[in-house]
Amino acid sequence: MGYSEPTEGYFHSVICNSLDFRNSTVNNDLRYKVWDDPPQTEPLFLTMAHYDKMVNSGQPFARRFQANGPLLDKIDEKLLKRPGHGPVPGAWCAGRKSWFIDPCSQWSDVNVVKPGPQALKLQKYINRTLEEADSGAKSCRL
Numbered sequence: 001m002g003y004s005e006p007t008e009g010y011f012h013s014v015i016c017n018s019l020d021f022r023n024s025t026v027n028n029d030l031r032y033k034v035w036d037d038p039p040q041t042e043p044l045f046l047t048m049a050h051y052d053k054m055v056n057s058g059q060p061f062a063r064r065f066q067a068n069g070p071l072l073d074k075i076d077e078k079l080l081k082r083p084g085h086g087p088v089p090g091a092w093c094a095g096r097k098s099w100f101i102d103p104c105s106q107w108s109d110v111n112v113v114k115p116g117p118q119a120l121k122l123q124k125y126i127n128r129t130l131e132e133a134d135s136g137a138k139s140c141r142l
Contacts (some may be wrong), residue, residue, distance in 0.1 A: 015131040028123075032059035046071055055079070060122045079118065 012029060015021045032054045033043035045064045046054060048071055053061055063070055076082040115123070 015139065020053045026032050026129055028133075030059060030061050030129075032062040033064075045069075058121075058125050058128075060125055 012025075012027075015025050016027060032046075033052055034046060035043050045066050046062060047066075047069075051071060051074060080088045082088045087132050
């Protein structure tokens with residue numbers, strides 16, 4: 001695996017170092033990461049041991065995950081309520097829950113978007129992050 005952090009942080013670095021934008025930029029990439037001490041070139045792979053701290057961090061995204069790892073299955077089950085390998089349930093599911101019928105096999109109006117619990121949690125996190133940036137606590141000011 002190659003080192004990917006510079007690519008991920010490229011625009012953030014350019015903007016935070018720009019005189020035009022650094023005083024109005026939030027210094028937060030919205031991701032939960034765990035690093036070695038001292039940090040290596042990539043964050044550690046997240047494991048089941050990181051689950052509680054990751055969820056309680058409030059960060060809406062996280063990295064690095066092992067492909068097909070048990071942590072991804074737990075996120076699907078506990079946070080996203082995703083059944084098996086199906087889609088994440090949403091407002092478009094019109095069917096009733098039953099043990100033999102997938103509630104998403106019957107669709108409602110796909111043009112109606114209603115925020116679910118995780119979207120509301122994301123909204124609160126973004127609002128809090130913006131308030132911190134306004135206070136200067138987490139901005140790119142140098």
